[in-house]
Amino acid sequence: xxxxxxxxxxxxxxxxxxxxxxxxxxxxxxxxxxxxxxxxxxxxxxxxxxxxxxxxxxxxxxxxxxxxxxxxxxxxxxxxxxxxxxxxxxxxxxxxxxxxxxxxxxxxxxxxxxxxxxxxxxxxxxxxxxxxxxxxxxxxxxxxxxxxxxxxxxxxxxxxxxxxxxxxxxxxxxxxxxxxxxxxxxxxxxxxxxxxxxxxxxxxxxxxxxxxxxxxxxxxxxxxxxxxxxxxxxxxxxxxxxxxxxxxxxxxxxxxxxxxxxxxxxxxxxxxxxxxxxxxxxxxxxxxxxxxxxxxxxxxxxxxxxxxxxxxxxxxxxxxxxxxxxxxxxxxxxxxxxxxxxxxxxxxxxxxxxxxxxxxxxxxxxxxxxxxxxxxxxxxxxxxxxxxxxxxxxxxxxxxxxxxxxxxxxxxxxxxxxxxxxxxxxxxxxxxxxxxxxxxxxx
Ligand SMILES: [Cu+2]
Numbered sequence: 001x002x003x004x005x006x007x008x009x010x011x012x013x014x015x016x017x018x019x020x021x022x023x024x025x026x027x028x029x030x031x032x033x034x035x036x037x038x039x040x041x042x043x044x045x046x047x048x049x050x051x052x053x054x055x056x057x058x059x060x061x062x063x064x065x066x067x068x069x070x071x072x073x074x075x076x077x078x079x080x081x082x083x084x085x086x087x088x089x090x091x092x093x094x095x096x097x098x099x100x101x102x103x104x105x106x107x108x109x110x111x112x113x114x115x116x117x118x119x120x121x122x123x124x125x126x127x128x129x130x131x132x133x134x135x136x137x138x139x140x141x142x143x144x145x146x147x148x149x150x151x152x153x154x155x156x157x158x159x160x161x162x163x164x165x166x167x168x169x170x171x172x173x174x175x176x177x178x179x180x181x182x183x184x185x186x187x188x189x190x191x192x193x194x195x196x197x198x199x200x201x202x203x204x205x206x207x208x209x210x211x212x213x214x215x216x217x218x219x220x221x222x223x224x225x226x227x228x229x230x231x232x233x234x235x236x237x238x239x240x241x242x243x244x245x246x247x248x249x250x251x252x253x254x255x256x257x258x259x260x261x262x263x264x265x266x267x268x269x270x271x272x273x274x275x276x277x278x279x280x281x282x283x284x285x286x287x288x289x290x291x292x293x294x295x296x297x298x299x300x301x302x303x304x305x306x307x308x309x310x311x312x313x314x315x316x317x318x319x320x321x322x323x324x325x326x327x328x329x330x331x332x333x334x335x336x337x338x339x340x341x342x343x344x345x346x347x348x349x350x351x352x353x354x355x356x357x358x359x360x361x362x363x364x365x366x367x368x369x370x371x372x373x374x375x376x377x378x379x380x381x382x383x384x385x386x387x388x389x390x391x392x393x394x395x396x397x398x399x400x401x402x403x404x405x406x407x408x409x410x411x412x413x414x415x416x417x418x419x420x421x422x423x424x425x426x427x428x429x430x431x432x433x434x435x436x437x438x439x440x441x442x443x
Contacts (some may be wrong), residue, residue, distance in 0.1 A: 013258055054202075057202040057251075058201075059205075060239065062101060062186075064108060065078065078120070079098065080095060080226055081234055085097070087230055087233060089238060091228065095182035095233075096183050103185045109187075109190070112162070113189075115163055121156075128173065165401065167190060169272075169277065177222075180221040184257045199301075204252075205314075207233045207316070208229075210230065229321045235324055239406075242414075244306040254301075266312060272288060276373045277299035308415060321408050323382060356386070
């Protein structure tokens with residue numbers, strides 16, 4: 001089998017998985033399968049021909065968009081539509097997105113590719129698609145009235161362009177309110193020749209914030225007060241942990257298209273900023289940091305050597321983005337914190353737990369005289385251990401109640417020695433196989 005043909009079948013397998021809507025656990029296995037290596041090590045290259053030297057990016061909790069080839073053109077199909085999006089175990093919102101996904105599925109191409117996107121509008125109002133950061137002809141820029149007519153509900157529109165750049169781009173509706181309803185997705189252009197140094201893992205995170213009032217499901221796109229913060233469309237602890245093999249090199253691409261800037265912090269490691277929304281930065285500009293400010297409409301790409309084993313938090317460091325306001329639950333507390341008693345708070349937590357349902361675990365103790373101390377409670381009743389509700393292969397082996405401290409715009413980078421890394425891979429494979437089997441039975 002020729003290299004390109006093999007690549008086609010690999011793509012078909014990977015993209016097919018996204019097409020079938022298989023579990024995240026199966027999709028998250030992509031990196032290993034595309035490279036065909038079960039023992040990725042720092043410095044180990046993927047050798048499969050000049051146009052296939054990159055490790056594809058994995059977008060945890062978001063699928064890749066499959067494509068077909070039409071001659072030399074990569075053809076993608078995107079439909080924008082309303083999406084019921086579960087952003088937390090006890091919160092589902094009415095967002096807008098693409099192909100049933102919010103954020104939309106990740107598009108991955110390679111520098112030099114000719115790309116066609118057959119776009120369909122299934123929204124109740126007009127829209128367009130903008131290719132953020134791409135240097136393409138004005139006719140493809142997706143700005144209503146200026147570069148094209150708005151695409152009416154039910155209409156199709158075809159975008160086509162050649163990608164001469166490399167880097168981390170994204171696509172989004174070019175209407176402010178639609179952006180805040182969730183209409184964006186990754187558009188990654190892998191370089192013609194692999195970046196140096198080579199990375200073993202490449203991950204993407206999209207930052208979003210939502211204003212969804214208690215008992216509501218529709219985001220208030222006019223609000224400036226956000227109470228739900230998400231990575232790739234989910235709040236912690238629902239965010240799927242990122243995995244890295246101990247000794248590997250990791251790339252993390254972060255994109256922000258909301259109303260706030262987000263300082264994204266990685267625990268226990270230093271990284272270097274290797275790229276922006278404009279592409280790769282020269283190595284002479286790299287300097288160590290562990291918090292990168294991702295401004296609105298920006299992409300930030302960082303890389304680090306995963307040399308310390310552990311579950312390292314990755315989170316926005318704005319205090320109010322490290323939690324969800326939980327107004328659905330702690331309605332009273334939003335107004336009169338000091339009036340809240342442990343009994344009341346616990347009762348509220350229990351009723352929320354019942355609605356999911358899961359066994360509520362309140363892991364950290366409070367002092368006997370807590371209620372007499374001004375300021376109490378602060379974090380006391382926010383911690384909800386819900387390990388079992390968000391369990392997946394990637395959470396295997398985490399300490400009990402790990403989920404209690406995970407809220408809002410948060411995930412973790414699990415740097416794992418071979419044995420533990422392989423144990424999770426095995427679980428992902430098993431979960432993937434059972435998802436495939438389930439699909440076979442259903443169809
Ligand atoms: Cu933030």
